[in-house]
Amino acid sequence: xxxxxxxxxxxxxxxxxxxxxxxxxxxxxxxxxxxxxxxxxxxxxxxxxxxxxxxxxxxxxxxxxxxxxxxxxxxxxxxxxxxxxxxxxxxxxxxxxxxxxxxxxxxxxxxxxxxxxxxxxxxxxxxxxxxxxxxxxxxxxxxxxxxxxxxxxxxxxxxxxxxxxxxxxxxxxxxxxxxxxxxxxxxxxxxxxxxxxxxxxxxxxxxxxxxxxxxxxxxxxxxxxxxxxxxxxxxxxxxxxxxxxxxxxxxxxxxxxxxxxxxxxxxxxxxxxxxxxxxxxxxxxxxxxxxxxxxxxxxx
RNA sequence: GCUGAGGUGGCGGAGCGGACAAUCGUAGCAGACUGUAAAUCUGCCGGCCGAAAGGCCUACCCAGGUUCGAAUCCUGGCCUCAGCA
Numbered sequence: 112x113x114x115x116x117x118x119x120x121x122x123x124x125x126x127x128x129x130x131x132x133x134x135x136x137x138x139x140x141x142x143x144x145x146x147x148x149x150x151x152x153x154x155x156x157x158x159x160x161x162x163x164x165x166x167x168x169x170x171x172x173x174x175x176x177x178x179x180x181x182x183x184x185x186x187x188x189x190x191x192x193x194x195x196x197x198x199x200x201x202x203x204x205x206x207x208x209x210x211x212x213x214x215x216x217x218x219x220x221x222x223x224x225x226x227x228x229x230x231x232x233x234x235x236x237x238x239x240x241x242x243x244x245x246x247x248x249x250x251x252x253x254x255x256x257x258x259x260x261x262x263x264x265x266x267x268x269x270x271x272x273x274x275x276x277x278x279x280x281x282x283x284x285x286x287x288x289x290x291x292x293x294x295x296x297x298x299x300x301x302x303x304x305x306x307x308x309x310x311x312x313x314x315x316x317x318x319x320x321x322x323x324x325x326x327x328x329x330x331x332x333x334x335x336x337x338x339x340x341x342x343x344x345x346x347x348x349x350x351x352x353x354x355x356x357x358x359x360x361x362x363x364x365x366x367x368x369x370x371x372x373x374x375x376x377x378x379x380x381x382x383x384x385x386x387x388x389x390x391x392x393x394x395x396x397x398x399x400x401x402x403x404x405x406x407x408x409x410x411x
Numbered sequence: 412g413c414u415g416a417g418g419u420g421g422c423g424g425a426g427c428g429g430a431c432a433a434u435c436g437u438a439g440c441a442g443a444c445u446g447u448a449a450a451u452c453u454g455c456c457g458g459c460c461g462a463a464a465g466g467c468c469u470a471c472c473c474a475g476g477u478u479c480g481a482a483u484c485c486u487g488g489c490c491u492c493a494g495c496a
Contacts, residue, residue: 183446220445261443261453
Protein backbone atom coordinates (compact mmCIF):
# COMPACT_ATOMS: atom_id res chain seq x y z
CA UNK A 112 0.00 0.00 0.00
CA UNK A 113 1.22 3.49 -0.78
CA UNK A 114 2.77 5.21 2.15
CA UNK A 115 1.92 8.68 3.33
CA UNK A 116 3.69 10.45 6.13
CA UNK A 117 1.78 13.24 7.82
CA UNK A 118 3.28 15.89 10.05
CA UNK A 119 0.84 18.17 11.80
CA UNK A 120 0.68 20.38 14.85
CA UNK A 121 -0.01 23.91 15.92
CA UNK A 122 1.85 26.85 14.48
CA UNK A 123 5.48 27.49 15.48
CA UNK A 124 6.48 23.94 16.29
CA UNK A 125 9.00 23.49 13.48
CA UNK A 126 6.97 21.18 11.26
CA UNK A 127 8.60 22.18 7.99
CA UNK A 128 12.08 21.79 9.35
CA UNK A 129 11.68 18.25 10.58
CA UNK A 130 9.71 17.40 7.46
CA UNK A 131 12.53 18.43 5.18
CA UNK A 132 15.03 16.54 7.33
CA UNK A 133 12.92 13.44 6.92
CA UNK A 134 12.50 14.10 3.22
CA UNK A 135 16.24 13.97 2.83
CA UNK A 136 16.55 10.67 4.60
CA UNK A 137 13.59 8.91 3.04
CA UNK A 138 13.36 10.26 -0.50
CA UNK A 139 10.54 12.51 0.44
CA UNK A 140 8.68 15.32 -1.23
CA UNK A 141 6.66 17.72 0.87
CA UNK A 142 3.06 18.58 0.30
CA UNK A 143 1.92 21.61 2.25
CA UNK A 144 -1.36 21.47 4.14
CA UNK A 145 -1.79 25.08 5.01
CA UNK A 146 -4.77 27.09 3.89
CA UNK A 147 -2.82 30.33 3.70
CA UNK A 148 0.36 29.12 2.07
CA UNK A 149 -1.52 28.55 -1.17
CA UNK A 150 -1.62 32.29 -1.80
CA UNK A 151 1.18 34.01 -3.62
CA UNK A 152 2.75 37.09 -2.14
CA UNK A 153 1.85 36.44 1.49
CA UNK A 154 5.20 35.06 2.49
CA UNK A 155 6.33 36.72 5.65
CA UNK A 156 2.80 37.41 6.84
CA UNK A 157 1.75 33.77 6.77
CA UNK A 158 5.12 32.44 7.87
CA UNK A 159 5.68 30.56 4.66
CA UNK A 160 9.05 29.28 5.73
CA UNK A 161 9.98 27.04 2.86
CA UNK A 162 12.63 24.38 3.19
CA UNK A 163 16.01 26.06 2.87
CA UNK A 164 17.81 22.95 1.72
CA UNK A 165 16.16 22.65 -1.65
CA UNK A 166 13.60 20.04 -0.65
CA UNK A 167 10.65 20.16 -2.98
CA UNK A 168 7.40 21.46 -1.48
CA UNK A 169 4.05 21.33 -3.26
CA UNK A 170 0.72 23.04 -2.66
CA UNK A 171 2.30 26.37 -1.98
CA UNK A 172 1.81 29.54 -4.08
CA UNK A 173 -1.02 28.04 -6.08
CA UNK A 174 -3.20 31.10 -6.61
CA UNK A 175 -3.09 34.87 -6.42
CA UNK A 176 -3.91 36.48 -3.10
CA UNK A 177 -7.12 37.99 -4.44
CA UNK A 178 -8.50 34.64 -5.60
CA UNK A 179 -10.77 32.28 -3.75
CA UNK A 180 -9.44 28.90 -2.80
CA UNK A 181 -11.02 26.18 -0.73
CA UNK A 182 -10.67 22.66 0.61
CA UNK A 183 -12.27 21.17 -2.44
CA UNK A 184 -9.59 22.49 -4.77
CA UNK A 185 -6.93 21.56 -2.28
CA UNK A 186 -8.25 18.04 -2.01
CA UNK A 187 -8.00 17.51 -5.75
CA UNK A 188 -4.63 19.07 -6.06
CA UNK A 189 -3.07 17.30 -3.10
CA UNK A 190 -4.39 13.87 -3.98
CA UNK A 191 -3.13 14.31 -7.52
CA UNK A 192 0.31 15.40 -6.49
CA UNK A 193 0.59 12.59 -3.96
CA UNK A 194 -0.18 10.15 -6.76
CA UNK A 195 2.58 11.64 -8.83
CA UNK A 196 5.03 11.36 -5.98
CA UNK A 197 4.22 7.70 -5.55
CA UNK A 198 4.68 7.14 -9.26
CA UNK A 199 8.11 8.71 -8.96
CA UNK A 200 8.84 6.23 -6.21
CA UNK A 201 9.18 8.88 -3.57
CA UNK A 202 7.59 9.33 -0.17
CA UNK A 203 4.93 12.04 0.10
CA UNK A 204 5.09 13.98 3.35
CA UNK A 205 1.96 15.96 4.08
CA UNK A 206 2.94 18.79 6.37
CA UNK A 207 0.87 21.59 7.79
CA UNK A 208 -1.47 22.93 10.38
CA UNK A 209 -4.80 23.05 8.60
CA UNK A 210 -6.64 20.05 9.99
CA UNK A 211 -9.44 20.08 7.47
CA UNK A 212 -7.00 20.11 4.58
CA UNK A 213 -5.23 17.07 5.92
CA UNK A 214 -8.50 15.30 6.50
CA UNK A 215 -9.66 16.08 2.98
CA UNK A 216 -6.75 14.10 1.58
CA UNK A 217 -7.21 10.93 3.56
CA UNK A 218 -10.92 10.89 4.33
CA UNK A 219 -14.00 11.12 2.16
CA UNK A 220 -15.92 14.36 2.04
CA UNK A 221 -19.03 13.43 0.12
CA UNK A 222 -20.22 16.97 -0.40
CA UNK A 223 -16.84 18.22 -1.53
CA UNK A 224 -17.75 18.05 -5.19
CA UNK A 225 -20.90 20.10 -4.77
CA UNK A 226 -20.00 23.50 -6.14
CA UNK A 227 -20.54 26.83 -4.52
CA UNK A 228 -23.46 28.87 -5.71
CA UNK A 229 -22.38 32.50 -5.49
CA UNK A 230 -25.73 34.09 -6.24
CA UNK A 231 -27.51 31.88 -3.73
CA UNK A 232 -24.88 32.73 -1.16
CA UNK A 233 -25.30 36.41 -1.76
CA UNK A 234 -29.00 36.28 -1.06
CA UNK A 235 -28.64 33.94 1.88
CA UNK A 236 -26.09 36.08 3.63
CA UNK A 237 -28.65 38.85 3.74
CA UNK A 238 -30.85 36.68 5.93
CA UNK A 239 -30.71 36.48 9.69
CA UNK A 240 -29.55 33.30 11.38
CA UNK A 241 -33.07 32.37 12.42
CA UNK A 242 -34.29 32.81 8.87
CA UNK A 243 -31.50 30.58 7.61
CA UNK A 244 -32.46 28.01 10.21
CA UNK A 245 -36.03 27.97 8.95
CA UNK A 246 -34.94 27.62 5.35
CA UNK A 247 -32.69 24.68 6.10
CA UNK A 248 -35.29 23.03 8.30
CA UNK A 249 -37.82 23.08 5.48
CA UNK A 250 -35.33 22.07 2.81
CA UNK A 251 -33.50 19.30 4.61
CA UNK A 252 -34.95 18.43 8.02
CA UNK A 253 -32.63 15.46 8.32
CA UNK A 254 -29.52 17.57 7.98
CA UNK A 255 -30.93 20.07 10.43
CA UNK A 256 -31.64 17.28 12.88
CA UNK A 257 -28.06 16.15 12.73
CA UNK A 258 -26.56 19.54 13.42
CA UNK A 259 -25.51 20.54 16.92
CA UNK A 260 -26.28 23.82 18.64
CA UNK A 261 -22.99 25.32 17.67
CA UNK A 262 -23.49 24.64 13.97
CA UNK A 263 -27.11 25.67 14.01
CA UNK A 264 -25.95 29.13 15.00
CA UNK A 265 -23.16 29.24 12.48
CA UNK A 266 -24.24 31.16 9.37
CA UNK A 267 -21.46 29.65 7.27
CA UNK A 268 -22.56 26.13 8.03
CA UNK A 269 -26.21 26.98 7.51
CA UNK A 270 -25.56 28.60 4.16
CA UNK A 271 -23.46 25.72 2.94
CA UNK A 272 -26.03 23.19 4.15
CA UNK A 273 -28.73 25.06 2.25
CA UNK A 274 -26.48 25.22 -0.79
CA UNK A 275 -25.93 21.46 -0.64
CA UNK A 276 -29.63 20.78 -0.11
CA UNK A 277 -30.54 22.96 -3.06
CA UNK A 278 -28.02 21.22 -5.29
CA UNK A 279 -29.12 17.77 -4.16
CA UNK A 280 -32.67 18.30 -5.37
CA UNK A 281 -31.51 18.42 -8.97
CA UNK A 282 -28.63 15.97 -8.96
CA UNK A 283 -27.49 12.53 -8.01
CA UNK A 284 -26.05 12.09 -4.60
CA UNK A 285 -22.43 13.13 -4.67
CA UNK A 286 -19.85 10.75 -3.31
CA UNK A 287 -16.19 10.91 -2.61
CA UNK A 288 -13.97 7.86 -2.45
CA UNK A 289 -10.87 8.65 -0.45
CA UNK A 290 -7.71 6.90 -1.57
CA UNK A 291 -6.29 4.51 0.98
CA UNK A 292 -2.77 5.00 2.22
CA UNK A 293 -0.51 3.38 4.72
CA UNK A 294 -0.38 6.45 6.96
CA UNK A 295 2.06 7.36 9.67
CA UNK A 296 0.80 10.46 11.41
CA UNK A 297 3.07 12.53 13.56
CA UNK A 298 2.05 15.50 15.67
CA UNK A 299 4.38 18.13 17.07
CA UNK A 300 3.38 20.09 20.14
CA UNK A 301 4.50 21.78 23.36
CA UNK A 302 2.96 23.40 26.41
CA UNK A 303 0.83 26.45 25.79
CA UNK A 304 3.44 28.65 27.45
CA UNK A 305 6.18 27.32 25.25
CA UNK A 306 4.06 27.70 22.16
CA UNK A 307 3.34 31.29 23.09
CA UNK A 308 7.04 32.00 23.48
CA UNK A 309 7.81 30.48 20.11
CA UNK A 310 5.00 32.35 18.48
CA UNK A 311 6.12 35.65 19.91
CA UNK A 312 9.66 35.14 18.73
CA UNK A 313 8.35 34.25 15.31
CA UNK A 314 6.07 37.24 15.08
CA UNK A 315 8.88 39.52 16.14
CA UNK A 316 11.15 38.03 13.50
CA UNK A 317 8.56 38.75 10.84
CA UNK A 318 8.96 42.44 11.48
CA UNK A 319 12.68 42.30 10.99
CA UNK A 320 12.07 40.26 7.85
CA UNK A 321 9.90 43.06 6.54
CA UNK A 322 6.22 42.20 6.92
CA UNK A 323 5.37 45.84 7.03
CA UNK A 324 6.81 46.32 3.57
CA UNK A 325 5.17 43.16 2.31
CA UNK A 326 1.77 44.33 3.48
CA UNK A 327 2.36 47.80 2.10
CA UNK A 328 3.08 46.30 -1.31
CA UNK A 329 -0.21 44.44 -1.17
CA UNK A 330 -1.95 47.76 -1.52
CA UNK A 331 -5.65 47.25 -1.97
CA UNK A 332 -5.52 43.66 -3.17
CA UNK A 333 -7.03 42.31 0.04
CA UNK A 334 -9.53 45.05 0.74
CA UNK A 335 -12.41 42.71 0.02
CA UNK A 336 -12.93 41.14 3.43
CA UNK A 337 -14.73 38.18 1.87
CA UNK A 338 -11.46 36.93 0.43
CA UNK A 339 -9.97 34.07 2.42
CA UNK A 340 -6.51 35.58 2.25
CA UNK A 341 -7.87 38.78 3.77
CA UNK A 342 -8.52 36.91 7.00
CA UNK A 343 -4.90 35.90 7.45
CA UNK A 344 -3.84 36.46 11.01
CA UNK A 345 -1.95 39.64 11.56
CA UNK A 346 -3.04 41.35 8.39
CA UNK A 347 -5.17 44.06 9.96
CA UNK A 348 -2.65 44.49 12.71
CA UNK A 349 0.24 45.04 10.32
CA UNK A 350 -1.94 47.40 8.36
CA UNK A 351 -2.31 49.38 11.55
CA UNK A 352 1.46 49.69 11.64
CA UNK A 353 1.59 50.64 7.98
CA UNK A 354 -0.88 53.45 8.55
CA UNK A 355 0.97 54.55 11.66
CA UNK A 356 -1.94 53.88 14.00
CA UNK A 357 -0.24 51.08 15.88
CA UNK A 358 3.17 50.87 17.45
CA UNK A 359 5.22 47.85 16.52
CA UNK A 360 5.43 46.62 20.12
CA UNK A 361 1.66 46.61 20.47
CA UNK A 362 1.33 44.97 17.09
CA UNK A 363 3.60 42.16 18.20
CA UNK A 364 1.55 41.65 21.35
CA UNK A 365 -1.76 41.56 19.51
CA UNK A 366 -0.54 39.36 16.73
CA UNK A 367 0.96 36.93 19.23
CA UNK A 368 -2.37 36.70 21.00
CA UNK A 369 -4.13 35.93 17.72
CA UNK A 370 -1.67 33.24 16.77
CA UNK A 371 -1.82 31.70 20.23
CA UNK A 372 -5.54 31.27 20.15
CA UNK A 373 -5.21 29.89 16.66
CA UNK A 374 -2.73 27.35 18.01
CA UNK A 375 -5.28 26.32 20.61
CA UNK A 376 -7.95 25.84 17.98
CA UNK A 377 -5.55 23.69 16.01
CA UNK A 378 -4.86 21.55 19.05
CA UNK A 379 -8.57 21.16 19.72
CA UNK A 380 -9.01 19.87 16.21
CA UNK A 381 -6.07 17.47 16.20
CA UNK A 382 -6.65 16.16 19.71
CA UNK A 383 -9.61 14.16 18.51
CA UNK A 384 -7.53 12.09 16.16
CA UNK A 385 -6.29 9.13 18.10
CA UNK A 386 -3.99 7.89 15.36
CA UNK A 387 -1.56 10.77 15.79
CA UNK A 388 1.78 10.03 17.45
CA UNK A 389 2.54 13.12 19.48
CA UNK A 390 5.98 14.49 20.26
CA UNK A 391 6.84 17.32 22.58
CA UNK A 392 9.39 19.55 20.89
CA UNK A 393 10.90 20.60 24.20
CA UNK A 394 12.15 17.07 24.63
CA UNK A 395 15.66 17.20 23.18
CA UNK A 396 15.36 13.65 21.87
CA UNK A 397 12.20 14.09 19.88
CA UNK A 398 13.79 14.38 16.44
CA UNK A 399 15.67 11.17 16.90
CA UNK A 400 12.55 9.46 18.18
CA UNK A 401 10.51 10.65 15.22
CA UNK A 402 13.15 9.50 12.84
CA UNK A 403 13.29 6.06 14.42
CA UNK A 404 9.54 5.74 14.20
CA UNK A 405 9.48 6.79 10.57
CA UNK A 406 12.29 4.44 9.72
CA UNK A 407 10.56 1.48 11.26
CA UNK A 408 7.34 2.27 9.40
CA UNK A 409 9.06 3.15 6.14
CA UNK A 410 11.04 -0.06 5.89
CA UNK A 411 8.25 -2.40 6.92
C1' G B 412 -4.18 75.64 44.67
C1' C B 413 -9.02 76.40 42.09
C1' U B 414 -12.77 74.46 38.66
C1' G B 415 -14.78 70.33 35.99
C1' A B 416 -14.98 64.96 34.99
C1' G B 417 -14.17 60.38 37.07
C1' G B 418 -12.62 55.86 40.16
C1' U B 419 -16.97 49.02 38.52
C1' G B 420 -14.66 41.98 37.76
C1' G B 421 -7.28 40.77 33.99
C1' C B 422 -8.25 45.04 30.58
C1' G B 423 -11.89 48.32 28.07
C1' G B 424 -16.57 49.89 29.30
C1' A B 425 -22.34 49.82 30.76
C1' G B 426 -25.38 50.30 34.97
C1' C B 427 -26.84 55.63 38.39
C1' G B 428 -31.97 53.29 44.73
C1' G B 429 -34.79 46.96 44.52
C1' A B 430 -35.52 41.96 39.31
C1' C B 431 -27.08 43.08 40.16
C1' A B 432 -22.40 38.55 41.22
C1' A B 433 -23.46 43.21 38.00
C1' U B 434 -25.38 44.25 29.99
C1' C B 435 -21.50 44.16 26.40
C1' G B 436 -16.61 43.79 24.18
C1' U B 437 -11.81 41.77 24.86
C1' A B 438 -8.41 38.48 27.05
C1' G B 439 -8.63 33.45 29.56
C1' C B 440 -10.57 28.15 29.73
C1' A B 441 -13.18 24.23 27.29
C1' G B 442 -15.51 22.54 22.83
C1' A B 443 -17.75 22.05 17.75
C1' C B 444 -16.48 21.51 12.72
C1' U B 445 -17.86 17.31 5.75
C1' G B 446 -16.25 23.35 -0.40
C1' U B 447 -14.43 30.61 3.14
C1' A B 448 -11.18 26.33 8.22
C1' A B 449 -5.35 31.42 10.09
C1' A B 450 -12.50 31.03 8.68
C1' U B 451 -17.04 30.44 11.42
C1' C B 452 -19.75 28.96 15.63
C1' U B 453 -21.04 27.08 20.97
C1' G B 454 -20.47 26.90 26.41
C1' C B 455 -17.98 28.62 30.91
C1' C B 456 -15.66 32.79 33.00
C1' G B 457 -15.73 36.41 41.85
C1' G B 458 -15.11 32.23 45.77
C1' C B 459 -17.10 27.76 48.10
C1' C B 460 -20.81 23.47 48.05
C1' G B 461 -23.85 20.81 44.20
C1' A B 462 -24.75 16.42 38.63
C1' A B 463 -28.43 20.18 38.38
C1' A B 464 -31.99 23.16 40.53
C1' G B 465 -30.23 25.99 43.99
C1' G B 466 -27.63 27.65 48.44
C1' C B 467 -23.89 30.32 51.27
C1' C B 468 -19.89 33.98 51.39
C1' U B 469 -17.02 38.21 49.62
C1' A B 470 -17.70 42.19 46.16
C1' C B 471 -18.45 48.10 42.20
C1' C B 472 -11.41 53.11 45.57
C1' C B 473 -11.52 53.62 51.43
C1' A B 474 -14.34 55.04 55.95
C1' G B 475 -18.79 56.51 57.79
C1' G B 476 -24.08 57.73 56.98
C1' U B 477 -29.35 57.88 54.85
C1' U B 478 -32.82 53.84 53.56
C1' C B 479 -36.87 48.09 54.70
C1' G B 480 -33.04 47.96 50.63
C1' A B 481 -27.01 51.32 47.86
C1' A B 482 -22.42 49.92 42.55
C1' U B 483 -26.35 53.60 42.40
C1' C B 484 -28.09 59.00 47.33
C1' C B 485 -25.19 62.05 51.34
C1' U B 486 -20.48 63.35 54.18
C1' G B 487 -15.29 62.92 54.73
C1' G B 488 -10.72 60.89 52.85
C1' C B 489 -7.38 58.96 49.04
C1' C B 490 -6.24 58.65 43.87
C1' U B 491 -6.61 59.75 38.33
C1' C B 492 -7.55 62.87 34.17
C1' A B 493 -8.80 67.68 31.76
C1' G B 494 -8.96 73.08 32.03
C1' C B 495 -7.34 77.33 34.81
C1' A B 496 -3.54 79.09 37.86
